[in-house]
Amino acid sequence: MAGTTLYDKIWNDHLVHEAEDGTALLYIDRHLVHEVTSPQAFEGLRMTNRTVRAPEKTLAVVDHNIPTTNRANGIENEESRIQVEALAKNAAEFNVEYFSETDNRQGIVHIIGPEQGFTLPGMTIVCGDSHTSTHGAFGALAHGIGTSEVEHVLATQTLIQKKAKNMKVEVTGDLGNGVTAKDIILAIIGEIGTAGGTGYVIEFCGSAIEALSMEGRMTVCNMTIEGGARAGLIAPDEKTFEYIKGRPKAPSGKAWDMALDYWKTLKSDEDAHFDKVITLDANNLTPIVSWGSSPEDVIAVTGEVPDPALIQDENKRTSKQRALDYMGLTPGTKITDIKIDRVWIGSCTNGRIEDLRAAAKIMEGKKIAEGVSAMVVPGSGLVKAQAEKEGLDKIFIAAGAEWREPGCSMCLAMNDDRLKPEERCASTSNRNFEGRQGFKGRTHLVSPAMAAAAGIHGHFVDIREL
Numbered sequence: 001m002a003g004t005t006l007y008d009k010i011w012n013d014h015l016v017h018e019a020e021d022g023t024a025l026l027y028i029d030r031h032l033v034h035e036v037t038s039p040q041a042f043e044g045l046r047m048t049n050r051t052v053r054a055p056e057k058t059l060a061v062v063d064h065n066i067p068t069t070n071r072a073n074g075i076e077n078e079e080s081r082i083q084v085e086a087l088a089k090n091a092a093e094f095n096v097e098y099f100s101e102t103d104n105r106q107g108i109v110h111i112i113g114p115e116q117g118f119t120l121p122g123m124t125i126v127c128g129d130s131h132t133s134t135h136g137a138f139g140a141l142a143h144g145i146g147t148s149e150v151e152h153v154l155a156t157q158t159l160i161q162k163k164a165k166n167m168k169v170e171v172t173g174d175l176g177n178g179v180t181a182k183d184i185i186l187a188i189i190g191e192i193g194t195a196g197g198t199g200y201v202i203e204f205c206g207s208a209i210e211a212l213s214m215e216g217r218m219t220v221c222n223m224t225i226e227g228g229a230r231a232g233l234i235a236p237d238e239k240t241f242e243y244i245k246g247r248p249k250a251p252s253g254k255a256w257d258m259a260l261d262y263w264k265t266l267k268s269d270e271d272a273h274f275d276k277v278i279t280l281d282a283n284n285l286t287p288i289v290s291w292g293s294s295p296e297d298v299i300a301v302t303g304e305v306p307d308p309a310l311i312q313d314e315n316k317r318t319s320k321q322r323a324l325d326y327m328g329l330t331p332g333t334k335i336t337d338i339k340i341d342r343v344w345i346g347s348c349t350n351g352r353i354e355d356l357r358a359a360a361k362i363m364e365g366k367k368i369a370e371g372v373s374a375m376v377v378p379g380s381g382l383v384k385a386q387a388e389k390e391g392l393d394k395i396f397i398a399a400g401a402e403w404r405e406p407g408c409s410m411c412l413a414m415n416d417d418r419l420k421p422e423e424r425c426a427s428t429s430n431r432n433f434e435g436r437q438g439f440k441g442r443t444h445l446v447s448p449a450m451a452a453a454a455g456i457h458g459h460f461v462d463i464r465e466l
């Protein structure tokens, strides 16, 4: 019999029951909760007189709706305010630990989990949020769930699931200068398409993945969902253990040693069976810019806006033509000739300290181009504090960028941070859907260094040539 994959192992270790048709009940180790997808779930518990089964395995935080300036003034938008107030009330009533907007540990849910040592290898981790795949960077099985499932997990600490298939994405070779984790995952999505991972859990491996920092690995796993996969994961190694050690919620003492023994077993067997294997050579990768309204619409910074007329499939041709119209772009335009109006640096994809360092390195001693405005939003209060300790905030401010309070912000524009119609933005986030960053706003997905450089020059530039 063939060996098992990392996904198989975590699955088997959490299987409570499996019905004949393959429907399974999985034990859930960690449940992260935010204000958008939890109100009805808590309401459901209340109506049926239930409690939260394992409050110590549940952690709540506000991130999507909170303002990134003047928090003391409260939230003007009524819908946002109600959601935030509901989470505070629900967390108190159901005894769940809660990071409010005044807590310095507050931040984007997928940034604070790892930061607190709440996210650990080998665990099953869920959250009512699609980018829960981020936590897979630690060798955890982590994915998003819907609000009714949030209620189910709150009440039972289990989840009904069907097993996905195994896909391996191996990234061989080494990344060149100026090419980052963001470019790896954009290239992968460009290759497999937004439906390429449907029905699979992806394990990322290979020398270029191993060489990434934990921050970089989180960037890769974060966007797995944009490739359609259920989850993405990376086998834990010394870097993973090093990152976790000493974090507030990580095990310590004897429990640490025991955990470490277990974590070291968390890898796919040599002879494990994968249903699909994809290989990419990191040496061939370049900095990437998205040109359309789907994360699969990507091209090298050295390239040109593609011509949809050349696409054979009619539906695809029409949809890509529409994307170009929406983006206000003409086929054949050099990517480096595209001028931008805004720069947005942040999100659960690229709002960690390493991302801010990369952006600051480019902006240091420079000024944001005339007519361009830039905003830097740290992913958490702790990222913000660390950045300020390193003086990164001063670099951003001196360059003319705004330095904000942590949250999702203009990644999806649920607060006041949004693009105006037809404004063009170099953004470090993960989705470039129509209207994602504001009504008729135009999003180009890039790495933090690429976003910063576009801000300085007023158009996209190849950071390898700076």
Ligand SMILES: CC(C)[C@H](C(=O)O)[C@@H](O)C(=O)O
Pocket: 036, 037, 064, 128, 129, 130, 131, 144, 412
């Ligand atoms: C609001 C939330 C449910 C949503 C998600 O699931 O991902 C958001 O975080 C996003 O990025 O679009």
Ligand code: SF4
Pocket: 063, 064, 108, 109, 110, 129, 131, 347, 348, 349, 407, 408, 411, 412, 429, 430
């Ligand atoms: S930062 Fe963006 S992608 Fe991440 S959870 Fe918030 S809205 Fe979703």
